[in-house]
Amino acid sequence: MAVHSKNKALMCKVFPSNLGPVAMRWFNGLKADSISSFKELTQTFGFRFITCSRAPRPLASLLSLSMREEKTLKTYSDRYWEMFNEIGGDFKDVAISTFKLGLPAEHDLRKSLTGKPVTSIRQLMDWIDKYKRVEEDQLQDKGKGKVIL
Template sequence: MVVHSKNEALMCKVFPSSLGPVVMRWFDGLKECPINSFQELTRAFGARFVTCNRVPHPLDSLLSMTMRKGETLKAYSDRSRVEVRPALRFSDEDKVGTLQPHDDALVVTLKIGGYDVKRVSVDQGSGAEIMYHDLYKGLKLRPEHLACYDCPLVGFDGKAIILKGQIRLLVQGGLEVVEVDFIVVDAYSPYTAIMARPWFHAMGVVSSTLHLKVKYPLGDQVEELIESQSMTRECLVPVIRHQSGGESSAYAE
């Protein structure tokens, strides 16, 4: 690289040869226009992956640590050097690939009950995970699989929703798998399911509707869930049809 430090085109070509799989996905997703020099490429790389750096505990937290009863000096020393999980942040680099400005909802694809399910709404303002009845049938689940659930539920329009019951299913987002209790409802929605705060907390995820992206820690790395913005806007089609009386419910993928 030193020999060819003035040949920026060559340096840009050599750059991806040292990247791992996670960084390569970011590199392959870059558009041609925003990067005009090797310096811009390295700046974009630094801005994107600075969140993956290990962050030491602040001095105040280290000074407040005390030895536990029966703890050896080595164990105390090792505990004082434990580093926190990577920070989950969003920057302008996370807007790459999205049309800005926008007011689109955050919609992703998740593996639910062993099936890839599209048009799953991610809503940290909701307190319970919802599965719509069309998806429940699409997953080949039967009524006897449902547990009783009789708590009242009100929809976005303020009307009471017909509850079918509750079911616990495995949900996979990226490489992480967690158990989720879905309330199954018989109501119209352009989405197949809604992921709410319990899933956010179980996964440790942070979402951004501005960047249309979900981030979560995996070891010392930051993984992402990204969905096509066009799919989000496709959800508007069944809404229009439903309002005109042409479609009664969202279909399962």
């Protein structure tokens, strides 16, 4: 669209090709001749969809995450990193402690992180991957009828 930015009539015609299904329904629902310029179209669109934009999550949302008993480390870490990435700001320094606090007290990874603290997110992710592999191996062995002690 940037190539045709001088041709406002063309911009109005090309605009819908960039919309997703929800925005397209809104666009198709506009009354004929209710928009008189590209500027008005973009303003109307902005006013309509500004409420759909995501505000960054607060840092405290990480503290509300915990690994539930029936869930796997993979499930917990996937949820954790998804939420961590939605937080505005640079909070890498608290990622390690909040991740650890979300693990059950008896979890082997939490015990390891307590006994030998990690100092970087990369190191934390390496430990998580190691424990996820162990967990996956245990789940596979249970599926084969082996009992893990």
